[in-house]
Amino acid sequence: MKRPRREREWLDHIKALFDAPPSPAGIGDDCAVLKKDKTCVTTDALAEGVDFEREWAPPEAVGWKALAVNLSDLAAMGAKPSCFLLTLGIPPDCPDRWVEGLLAGTAALARIEKIKLIGGDLSGSRGGVFVSITAWGTLRAKPLLRGRARPGEGIYVSSPLGGAGEALKMFGKGARLKKFALQGRDPGAGLLDRFYRPPSQSRLGRVLAGKKLASSAIDISDGLLLDLSRLLEGTGCGALLSAEAIPRAASDNGDPVGLRNAMTSGEEQVLLFTVSKDRERYLPGGGKGIYRIGFVTPKRGIRVRDGGKVSMAGPAGFDHFDR
Amino acid sequence: MKRPRREREWLDHIKALFDAPPSPAGIGDDCAVLKKDKTCVTTDALAEGVDFEREWAPPEAVGWKALAVNLSDLAAMGAKPSCFLLTLGIPPDCPDRWVEGLLAGTAALARIEKIKLIGGDLSGSRGGVFVSITAWGTLRAKPLLRGRARPGEGIYVSSPLGGAGEALKMFGKGARLKKFALQGRDPGAGLLDRFYRPPSQSRLGRVLAGKKLASSAIDISDGLLLDLSRLLEGTGCGALLSAEAIPRAASDNGDPVGLRNAMTSGEEQVLLFTVSKDRERYLPGGGKGIYRIGFVTPKRGIRVRDGGKVSMAGPAGFDHFDR
Numbered sequence: 001m002k003r004p005r006r007e008r009e010w011l012d013h014i015k016a017l018f019d020a021p022p023s024p025a026g027i028g029d030d031c032a033v034l035k036k037d038k039t040c041v042t043t044d045a046l047a048e049g050v051d052f053e054r055e056w057a058p059p060e061a062v063g064w065k066a067l068a069v070n071l072s073d074l075a076a077m078g079a080k081p082s083c084f085l086l087t088l089g090i091p092p093d094c095p096d097r098w099v100e101g102l103l104a105g106t107a108a109l110a111r112i113e114k115i116k117l118i119g120g121d122l123s124g125s126r127g128g129v130f131v132s133i134t135a136w137g138t139l140r141a142k143p144l145l146r147g148r149a150r151p152g153e154g155i156y157v158s159s160p161l162g163g164a165g166e167a168l169k170m171f172g173k174g175a176r177l178k179k180f181a182l183q184g185r186d187p188g189a190g191l192l193d194r195f196y197r198p199p200s201q202s203r204l205g206r207v208l209a210g211k212k213l214a215s216s217a218i219d220i221s222d223g224l225l226l227d228l229s230r231l232l233e234g235t236g237c238g239a240l241l242s243a244e245a246i247p248r249a250a251s252d253n254g255d256p257v258g259l260r261n262a263m264t265s266g267e268e269q270v271l272l273f274t275v276s277k278d279r280e281r282y283l284p285g286g287g288k289g290i291y292r293i294g295f296v297t298p299k300r301g302i303r304v305r306d307g308g309k310v311s312m313a314g315p316a317g318f319d320h321f322d323r
Numbered sequence: 324m325k326r327p328r329r330e331r332e333w334l335d336h337i338k339a340l341f342d343a344p345p346s347p348a349g350i351g352d353d354c355a356v357l358k359k360d361k362t363c364v365t366t367d368a369l370a371e372g373v374d375f376e377r378e379w380a381p382p383e384a385v386g387w388k389a390l391a392v393n394l395s396d397l398a399a400m401g402a403k404p405s406c407f408l409l410t411l412g413i414p415p416d417c418p419d420r421w422v423e424g425l426l427a428g429t430a431a432l433a434r435i436e437k438i439k440l441i442g443g444d445l446s447g448s449r450g451g452v453f454v455s456i457t458a459w460g461t462l463r464a465k466p467l468l469r470g471r472a473r474p475g476e477g478i479y480v481s482s483p484l485g486g487a488g489e490a491l492k493m494f495g496k497g498a499r500l501k502k503f504a505l506q507g508r509d510p511g512a513g514l515l516d517r518f519y520r521p522p523s524q525s526r527l528g529r530v531l532a533g534k535k536l537a538s539s540a541i542d543i544s545d546g547l548l549l550d551l552s553r554l555l556e557g558t559g560c561g562a563l564l565s566a567e568a569i570p571r572a573a574s575d576n577g578d579p580v581g582l583r584n585a586m587t588s589g590e591e592q593v594l595l596f597t598v599s600k601d602r603e604r605y606l607p608g609g610g611k612g613i614y615r616i617g618f619v620t621p622k623r624g625i626r627v628r629d630g631g632k633v634s635m636a637g638p639a640g641f642d643h644f645d646r
Contacts, residue, residue: 010445013423014409017430018440032408032441034459043408043442043457049449050412085355085366086337087455089373100336107340117341118355119366122333126372127450132410134366134457 031077031137038139039082042073048128051267057177059098061196062131063105064180068198069221070135071113072269075201076219078144078209079137081115087132089125102131108182113202141209144217147234149274151298153215155239156283157291158204158271161224162257163249165265167195170252191252198269207284208273217273223264224293225313227272228302241294241313243306259306263313354400354460361462362405365396371451374590380500382421384519385454386428387503391521392544393458394436395592398524399542401467401532402460404438410455412448425454431505436525464532467540470557472597474621476538478562479606480614481527481594484547485580486572488588490518493575514575521592530607531596540596546587548636550595551625564617564636566629582629586636 031042046066048054054062067084074081086106090099110117115135149155170192177192201219208214218231224246228239246263248256257265274296275283283290297303302313354365369389371377377385390407397404409429413422433440438458472478493515500515524542531537541554547569551562569586571579580588597619598606606613620626625636 010422014426014440014443017426018433032406034406034441041408041442041457043410043444043455045410045412045444045446045455047412047446047448047453050447083355083357085364085457087366087368089368089370089453091450099333103337103340110341117337118357119364120337121366121368121455123368123370123453124373125370125450125453127414127448130370130412130446130448130453132366132368132444132455134364134408 031073031079031143033077033139033143040074040077040079040137040139040143041134042070043132043134044069044073045130045132047130053171054094054098054129055176056171057192057196058180059101060105060108060182061177061180062129063102063107064109064182065196065198066102066131066133067106067109067115067135069267069269070133071115072198072201072219072221074135074137075205076144076217076271077137077139078141078205078217079139080206081113081202082136082138083116083118084110084133084135086117086120087123088120089123089130091125091128094129102129104182105180113200139209140206141212144205144209144214144273146216146218146231148216149232149235149237149296150215150276151237151296153274153276153296154280154292155228155241155294155296156273156275157220157224157247157293158201158289159199159268160247160249160262160291161220161268161270162262162265163191164195164267165261166249166251166257167191191249195267201269201271204271204284208271211282213279213282214273214275217271220266220268220270220272222266224272225263225302231272231274232296235296236300238297238299238301238303239294240297240310241302241304243304245291245293247291247293263304354396354402354466356400356462356466363397363400363402363460363462363466364457365393366455366457367392367396368453368455370453376494377417377421377452378499379494380515380519381503382424383428383431383505384500384503385452386425386430387432387505388519388521389425389454389456390429390432390438390458392590392592393456394438395521395524395542395544397458397460398528399467399540399594400460400462401464401528401540402462403529404436404525405459405461406439406441407433407456407458409440409443410446411443412446412453414448414451417452425452427505428503436523462532463529464535467528467532467537467596469539469541469554471539472555472558472560472619473538473599474560474619476597476599476619477603477615478551478564478617478619479596479598480543480547480570480616481524481612482522482591483570483572483585483614484543484591484593485585485588486514487518487590488584489572489574489580490514514572518590524592524594527594527607531594534605536602536605537596537598540594543589543591543593543595545589547595548586548625554595554597555619558619559623561620561622561624561626562617563620563633564625564627566627568614568616570614570616586627
């Protein structure tokens with residue numbers, strides 16, 4: 001809790017500076033909702049030196065992920081992907097082949113997800129490569145928003161956690177992803193591949209929204225604890241999580257990643273959502289492959305029960321503005 | 324003509340790689356048009372070291388311009404600004420005060436133009452600051468597209484040209500903009516201020532579209548010659564310009580900028596459009612403050628008549644990918 005929440009402070013500053021947004025999902029939600037036509041829009045950027053390094057993986061992987069993180073935001077609203085804009089910033093030292101690879105990665109995922117490129121902007125860049133995507137989705141039902149959870153509801157994640165944080169550590173130690181296949185949405189064998197190819201949450205998001213199963217949802221992009229605190233913001237509620245119930249990704253040696261890593265690992269692109277007791281039995285596949293990690297409590301703050309001990313957890317996820 | 328058209332080549336590559344866009348205005352036009360609801364969307368990014376340097380001007384100027392270039396794209400479609408997304412990439416060495424200044428500049432122009440912020444993304448950046456905006460506008464009439472000009476039509480610009488190129492030269496020689504006022508859409512006295520505060524083309528764009536006055540339009544962001552060649556692309560037509568008729572901005576010593584500068588200066592955010600003979604008399608203000616610089620010809624290529632001499636002109640505007 002000593003860790004400054006810089007990104008959050010900036011969001012508050014921006015909300016105060018600009019007038020309130022006209023959409024039901026305000027600034028800070030996964031997507032903005034354009035009321036009239038039930039369209040969702042989101043924007044997410046990857047920057048070299050912040051979100052990736054060029055030597056970590058083939059450019060196809062970067063292009064794929066740049067779109068995948070936006071698809072994850074659409075999924076967290078329950079929206080079906082429709083079209084997107086692509087903005088590229090390319091530094092002078094970046095070879096054409098690298099840019100072509102990046103575009104091929106984005107195009108491959110776009111084809112699989114049937115999302116159409118409708119425009120964009122090509123720019124130079126002084127520092128590193130940046131890829132900024134704005135993506136639209138259509139809503140057939142009310143969007144999955146934040147701040148709607150009620151005490152007693154179950155808290156769920158759609159996939160084991162911590163793999164992305166583990167992959168970042170491995171990249172930091174010199175691990176490299178040599179190949180990145182351009183077909184199939186399923187993650188490859190290793191954590192490094194999965195870092196760039198998060199599994200699609202699109203179908204799950206649409207089911208949660210369409211059948212009104214989830215009361216609120218978010219995608220985990222900055223860590224379970226930080227994103228859970230965002231999900232609960234404005235509800236006056238807190239959470240009690242069970243350490244054993246938090247599913248942990250297997251690291252490449254087969255052991256599960258540490259609990260702390262699972263709770264703070266960002267860029268997971270996993271859905272985190274709340275479901276009321278009477279809705280739980282309608283979860284797709286009887287809730288198989290979905291993990292209930294705890295409950296919403298009437299008391300503020302996030303607590304974790306580990307064995308017999310309950311302790312407070314700070315929202316110590318990844319903050320983009322932590323310098 | 325020796326100058327490689329790198330940005331164009333990338334556009335062609337992208338068009339081939341991704342399937343054709345579903346909107347009437349395809350990839351490469353000022354905006355994409357979302358058919359159903361007559362909404363226009365555009366995206367344009369400014370990158371430090373490419374489009375500006377931090378020491379040139381107060382951050383308010385950069386934030387203002389980042390939105391202004393997007394408003395200019397909406398104007399070139401005849402759309403009324405409605406809402407926007409803001410993505411910021413901030414390097415570690417960039418002080419908070421600078422970011423606050425940038426946001427204040429964007430917010431001030433947003434208030435004047437009544438365009439609402441609906442979301443965005445905050446990111447770190449390794450190299451320089453980048454500001455990427457996606458902006459929406461609504462169309463009350465058919466959008467002003469490219470590629471619709473016919474032989475015999477007049478070619479018009481909405482403002483004198485070359486001021487932006489001149490300002491860039493001045494910045495390069497060490498000139499600095501000390502103050503940037505946050506009210507009023509009218510450009511200040513000097514070229515340096517106007518570089519960041521291009522006059523609004525929004526009303527003119529809407530009149531040209533609403534009264535079906537222009538057959539095609541574009542905003543000059545990469546130079547008159549380059550953008551004119553884009554405007555005429557696909558028509559099979561060319562242009563004959565009159566050197567004397569091209570309005571030239573006054574440099575700060577009062578002399579008009581050179582002809583070459585007026586024809587190649589980018590970032591002008593001036594409307595360039597074509598009007599048929601029978602429509603000319605309906606131009607707003609009887610065409611006052613609008614400049615006819617030549618005619619569309621049935622023969623391809625852009626020619627310039629200077630005194631008695633007619634010569635071919637290459638599309639030698641600014642290309643973002645010219646390294």
